[in-house]
Amino acid sequence: MKFNPPLQSATLLKRYKRFLADLVTQDNQQFTAHCANTGKMTGCAEPGFNAFYSTSDNPKRKYPQSLQLTQNQHGHLICVNTAVANQVVQEALENHLIKQLDGYDTLQAEVKYGQENSRIDFLLTAENAAHCYVEVKSVTLLSEEKPETGQGYFPDAKTVRGQKHLRELIEMVQQGHRAVLLFAVLHQGINTVSGASHIDAKYSELLVHAVDCGVEVYAYKAEISASHIVLAEEVPFIA
Template identity: 55%
Template sequence: MRFSFPLRSGRLLERYKRFLADIVVGEDKLTLHCPNTGRMTGCAGAGWEVFYSTSDNPKRKYAHTWELCRNDEGDFICVNTGRANLLVAEALEARRIPALAGYERISAEVRYGKENSRIDFLLRGQDLPDCYVEVKSVTLHEGEGNGFFPDTQSVRAQKHVRELMECAHAGHRAVMLFCVLHTGIERVSPAEHLDPKYAALVREAVAAGVECLAWKASISPQDMTLTVPVPVEL
């Protein structure tokens, strides 16, 4: 996925009110929209280089959107969580993920489940069971290549695991796809130290037939692409 616009850069001052961040560009201060509802632990260090896009929509209150940052170790991190589904959609269309390459039809944001959820992708193919794919963006890095999801307790993420288990019980294929958007992460685990209930549900889901996959993105200010699988350690 190439950015269709040149990303500009500045230095992060602070993120605040969850959806806003101030940066310095030259001698000017600029306020960005921050498209990330999470805690962004380890993704928003003061002084880090920030890369942002600019919208030409005159109705937007904040024209600039925080896309990427680069930490002191030189790792790129995509903080725009909306990019995860775009990357996965691109990879599915290109049949870049071998485990999910046998399906002809790809539908996004399909309602399903007993808890009124929307599945990120529903894959269908001739003589194949329907495949429900839930995408999770992984940016929490705690050193030595270890990545975790979620970055805080998440009732919503727990619900999605339960819904996938119901799919598996119904005879469908159910897949949790961790989209790794931090170039320093080499493996992914459920964050038991932050959300033990979620971690327990994931292990229960795997025992029930839910698959866990993780794919890592190459990230630069020019483009992002899902390139390599990384292990999921439960």
């Protein structure tokens, strides 16, 4: 996906109330931007980080600016807008960039499924092929103790919703369909992905169980800049 126009730069002062972030430009103009991220954003939103934002032309918006990227102390660019993950994955699917998910004729987003009233991010279908249910998760949590290892984790906070999604994917496999958990790595410093057992042990245990049940797990890392974000390469998932 392209940022048109390219994102503008500022310095992050603080992120608060989950959806707000105060920024200041180089010419000392301070403003509040919307932050589309419900997670803890551990290591992604420290005061003093470089920040990159877009500006909406919608006059009804209370906060016209949206925080899109930050840059940590190691120089890694991080996409903190969680809505971007599905957008870049959809583009990758449409452009046949994810080899494990190529060969389908139709792509539908936000389709209701499962016994727990869920919506799958993407449903892929083709004639004479099993349906493929694809759940997307954004990965931005880099190991705090050893960032140089490039080890990334999901989730960054306990997630009952994420546990539900794993159960739904297992159910799809049991019904004879394909079920895929796709980690979209939106942090330049992350080179491998694992379940964050130190944060949500139950999710990590369920993730291992899902793999044992036949749920496929892949991780793809994005190329990130102030002008575009695109899934560029597969990185290892280590259960």
